[in-house]
Amino acid sequence: MHKSEKVWLTISFGMIMLFMIATGYQAFALGMAPPGGVELIDPQKVNETAPFDQPGIKQIGDNEYEVVMTLQLFSFTPMELEVPAGATVHFKLTSKDVVHGFQIVGTNANGMIVPGYITDITQTFHEPGEYLVICNEYCGIGHQVMATTIKVY
Amino acid sequence: MEAINANAASLKNKANEILGVNPEDAKLTKSFLLVSFVALLLGGLFGLLQGINRAGLLELPSWLNYYQVLTAHGLLLIVVFSGFFMIGYFYSGLSHTLGGLLPKVRKLGWIGYGLSMFGTVLVVIMVLMNEATVLFTFYPPMMAHPIFYFGLVFVVLGIWSCCIGAFIQVADWRKKHKGQHLPILSFFATGAFVLLLGCTLFVAVEVLFLILPWSLGWVDTINVMLARTLFWAFGHTAVNIWYLTAVSAWYVIVPRVIGGTLWNDTLTRVVVIALVIMNITGGFHHQIVDPGISDTIKYMHVFMSLAIGFPSLMTAYALFVVMERAGRRKGGKGALGWLKKLPWGDVRFLAPFIAMLAFAPAGAGGIAQTTFQLNAVVHNTMWVVGHFHLTLGMSVAMTFFGISYWLIPFISGRVLTPAMNKLGVIQTYIWAAAMVLMAFAMHTAGLFGSPRRTSYTTYGDHAAALGWDPYMLLIGFGAVLLTIGVLIQFYAVIHLMFFAPKGQTEFPIAPKEPGDVTGYWTERWGVWVVLLIIVVAMAYVVPIVDMIVNAPPGSPPIRPW
Numbered sequence: 001m002h003k004s005e006k007v008w009l010t011i012s013f014g015m016i017m018l019f020m021i022a023t024g025y026q027a028f029a030l031g032m033a034p035p036g037g038v039e040l041i042d043p044q045k046v047n048e049t050a051p052f053d054q055p056g057i058k059q060i061g062d063n064e065y066e067v068v069m070t071l072q073l074f075s076f077t078p079m080e081l082e083v084p085a086g087a088t089v090h091f092k093l094t095s096k097d098v099v100h101g102f103q104i105v106g107t108n109a110n111g112m113i114v115p116g117y118i119t120d121i122t123q124t125f126h127e128p129g130e131y132l133v134i135c136n137e138y139c140g141i142g143h144q145v146m147a148t149t150i151k152v153y
Numbered sequence: 154m155e156a157i158n159a160n161a162a163s164l165k166n167k168a169n170e171i172l173g174v175n176p177e178d179a180k181l182t183k184s185f186l187l188v189s190f191v192a193l194l195l196g197g198l199f200g201l202l203q204g205i206n207r208a209g210l211l212e213l214p215s216w217l218n219y220y221q222v223l224t225a226h227g228l229l230l231i232v233v234f235s236g237f238f239m240i241g242y243f244y245s246g247l248s249h250t251l252g253g254l255l256p257k258v259r260k261l262g263w264i265g266y267g268l269s270m271f272g273t274v275l276v277v278i279m280v281l282m283n284e285a286t287v288l289f290t291f292y293p294p295m296m297a298h299p300i301f302y303f304g305l306v307f308v309v310l311g312i313w314s315c316c317i318g319a320f321i322q323v324a325d326w327r328k329k330h331k332g333q334h335l336p337i338l339s340f341f342a343t344g345a346f347v348l349l350l351g352c353t354l355f356v357a358v359e360v361l362f363l364i365l366p367w368s369l370g371w372v373d374t375i376n377v378m379l380a381r382t383l384f385w386a387f388g389h390t391a392v393n394i395w396y397l398t399a400v401s402a403w404y405v406i407v408p409r410v411i412g413g414t415l416w417n418d419t420l421t422r423v424v425v426i427a428l429v430i431m432n433i434t435g436g437f438h439h440q441i442v443d444p445g446i447s448d449t450i451k452y453m454h455v456f457m458s459l460a461i462g463f464p465s466l467m468t469a470y471a472l473f474v475v476m477e478r479a480g481r482r483k484g485g486k487g488a489l490g491w492l493k494k495l496p497w498g499d500v501r502f503l504a505p506f507i508a509m510l511a512f513a514p515a516g517a518g519g520i521a522q523t524t525f526q527l528n529a530v531v532h533n534t535m536w537v538v539g540h541f542h543l544t545l546g547m548s549v550a551m552t553f554f555g556i557s558y559w560l561i562p563f564i565s566g567r568v569l570t571p572a573m574n575k576l577g578v579i580q581t582y583i584w585a586a587a588m589v590l591m592a593f594a595m596h597t598a599g600l601f602g603s604p605r606r607t608s609y610t611t612y613g614d615h616a617a618a619l620g621w622d623p624y625m626l627l628i629g630f631g632a633v634l635l636t637i638g639v640l641i642q643f644y645a646v647i648h649l650m651f652f653a654p655k656g657q658t659e660f661p662i663a664p665k666e667p668g669d670v671t672g673y674w675t676e677r678w679g680v681w682v683v684l685l686i687i688v689v690a691m692a693y694v695v696p697i698v699d700m701i702v703n704a705p706p707g708s709p710p711i712r713p714w
Contacts, residue, residue, distance in 0.1 A: 005470055012466035016459050016520075023525040024452060033448040034441050034529045040705035043294075043377075073713050097711050099292045099377065101533050105602035105617045110442055110529045115294060115377055116705030117444035132617045136533040136604035138220060138288050140295070140713025144610035 204632020536599025
């Protein structure tokens, strides 16, 4: 093996390791793991299962909110939320039918909503504005209209 | 009788050596390639419709809606174009480097061709009838017409027939050539077919055991997460097989076209082995933002996905060394003088060269989006679409195009004329420019949050969505340019197959560098397959058992279109 190749491969190997260490540290030490959650729910009984029998927004702390939200063809419930600037919002999301996506444009909040599972996503809204919330997984013929907004005042 | 058969066989072998091509094997490859490029033409035209729809310039009619077009575009290009090309190319490689296909292998090839064609036709009909508007990923609980799934089963059965044929061919050669190395192109083919069989097993389980009983109404509900996971064990590996196919040409064919020699033979084989062992295990990087999978399991898959980057980085080094060596031997001086000695006017080199260049940003983008937290930034946005237009649309497709300019004349007993070569060079530049433009626009729009798999929308004229529009116009423009590229490429294929002047074309396989001795240990395919199974088991047994044991109540079928 040529010397330059050894150097190249060492750098390559080091780069991949650096990526792993950085992401691992962020995920497990800083609690910045990507969205997920392992809570289950019967996708045919979302309406009768707490807390999804009462979707809505609830203040749970100092400028901290919990949003319980269902996704269904082709809408979000509740729609058009409002929170003050600086609010940290914990979203609890589930689907009543097919696989959907949940993405708040302009933020890193982005996760899959799979029927039978509850996805947890937390987002802090530092800047005021009207945030666009969209479904980013194809869910049917009306997928392109499945959107709502979050107003941060 | 046997003696006569043996005599006839040896005569055939001799004829094969003299003429360079076995006409019956050529016919098989020709049939696969023809289907491949028809799929490119149709898939490309569907892509044009999508591109101009997303640019906001075309509203698609209800009888051919955006999502139907997208389903057809994805299946035709990701599965049919690439899959048929890969099988045709490698079968021709096996025939050429292993002394002609065995009659039963040829038969298995034809059976595979028939089954896959039948399956493809069923799938395409269902999509065009708007009975299977479920996209390339067909995630349950969205349910297509059962015939769509039967079509998929036939496609997979056809693929298996071709895989088994390839294994028989290779095993037979090894038995007759004890102690010899499998020729390098056949080594690549073996790896690619091992992966193809391995990954289609997952999707076969998904379709046969989960989806079909459910779509026929035998069971009421389906395990959505399990289906999704099995799909991605297949889905990502499939595209990596197309990539491995392209890589085989970079290592074996391109050095010959530029008048050079092979890269270190042992290391080349190590790259193949590494790609085979580590490829299937990265599937969860498509599910990083899914619920139902623990962070530690996701993290393991991130690691396994990133590990695939290592052999690719080995490849990057190897290819440039091969080119530099060839350029210097032709008298190239100085740090970059060797570049001038490369045959830039030869489409057989130019197209795969640009394909290799594209893999640099494509691979880097892939590493970025695989990386856990960064995935959440771009997941399901146009960024991802940009990524696979670089990887598949450029790295793979342009290499396949480059191959077509010698492989099709080779199997058709024709030659590539200078005029045709020139057209190929023009096609290459058009394609490259269009893809670069489109991929740039897609990556950027994705970073601004524009979702993939969504027809034109402004979300009620929301400011954020309106901000994507300039990029969408660029995508539309790119799609128009690409259509021109597709038409030229299709014309070139038909011309080279049926109308080019008769003559002999070389199957370009580079010779080894003098003194390059291959380590025989690389031939232990049994060990590689066992390692592959161990790694796959590490990645999948725990989460899949968890998904089955701790499954939520299933989902009934839904048809939301």
